[in-house]
Amino acid sequence: MKYLIADLNITLNGHKFGFVNNLLHYAGKNRPNDEFVFLVNRSADFQLESAYPHIQVIQPAAEEQKQLQSQPGLLQKSAAEWTLIDREARRYGCQRVILMELDLYQVAIGRNTAPYKISGIWFRPYARMEPEGRGILQKMRFLKSKLQKQMVMKLALRNPSLDKIFILNDEQMPAWLDARRFFTLPDPWFDYPMAEGSDLRKQYGIPDDHMVLLQFGYADERKNNENILAALNELPYTDITLLIIGKFKPGYEDELKRLKTGPFTMITRDEFISDEEMESTFHQSDVILRMNVNFFGSSGVVGIAARHDKPVIVSDSGVMAELVKKYKLGDVVNPHDPQAIRSAILRYRQSPPVIDGAAYRDTHDIRAFAEVLLEGGL
DSSP states (O other), X not given: XXXXXXXXXOOSSSSHHHHHHHHHHHHHHXXXXXXXXXXEOOOSSOXXXXXXXXXXXXXXXXXXXXXXXXXXXXXXXXXXXXXXXXXXXXXXXXXXXXXXXXXXXXXXXXXXXXXXXXEEEOSSOSTTXXXXXXXXXXXXHHHHHHHHHHHHHHHHTTSTTEEEEEEETOSSHHHHHOTTTEEEEOOOOOOOOOOTTOOHHHHHTOOTTOEEEEEESSBSGGGOHHHHHHHHHTOOOSSEEEEEEXXXXXXXXHHHHHHOOSSSEEEEEOSOOOHHHHHHHHHHOSEEEEOXXXXXXXXXXXXXXXXXXXXXXXXXXXXXXXXXXXXXXXXXXXXXOHHXXXXXXXXXXXXOOOOOOHHHHHHXXXXXXXXXXXXXXX
């Protein structure tokens, strides 16, 4: 089998490079009888390399990359990227194209035909969407957005070559949509080393007796820090540290500092950190927070926490809540209820839970991810 694996929008501020890089090395070591072409964007921030004879890494020429980036809108950029993907798949004689972010190419796929099979990861499915508020306008916006997503996917499905659509960690949605073409894909954790000599408490000046609550990743209103701060502000304890690490939306860090009024400690770090430092940070924190609002999909944060046997507190709706309950990884709370958040934090402060993430780790490692993603064949 000859595969083309495509991601033309890799950045280092999330999962994208990790998915592609770890998939490449897994295929290099475990799929010697298959051939792979990895098509990725040019960037000064990362270098994807292959030392395996059955794997090639290709990139658009510098001028073509510039043309892709200069497209006037998302639809035009996606169409231009699809033209590149299709051209390279035909040129290399690939039998299957795997899109590491299918969402971008649904319209292009629906408007074209292909001599190869197509599969991809669908990051923003619509089936679990809920209105963001109770007002008429919010409900109307919700219905419009959901209908648009349904129509775009319906268009993509007109292309019979698109036969496998993967949804991260969602065990229910494939049956809701069409189990013949939609499939659950394990959202993987990665076996990154920890930063040598890392001492989280020394690095940030956190006393040994403090409970460290970690909020990790890009920081904006979706992370629900407003309700988390409202919960912590009402606690009288000084032995709690909220550690927020990740690139902040402009002005958001200052807003959080204004909202903090309680005696707990809040430490912010406005930058992305290396994979090694990320692993060390999770390993040395006490509780991992992921109480996002208006978010119903998977999050790699749950997998990293499970790798280090750390409890998580997550929102009570969507895929993460189902996973945390199934694998007994922590608590689920109403993310809009500061009292519920406060109660969960208090329980952990008074009686730290013992978490065993082994069952989750065993079913969500790189092997589980890669084998499901690659098993499509012809």
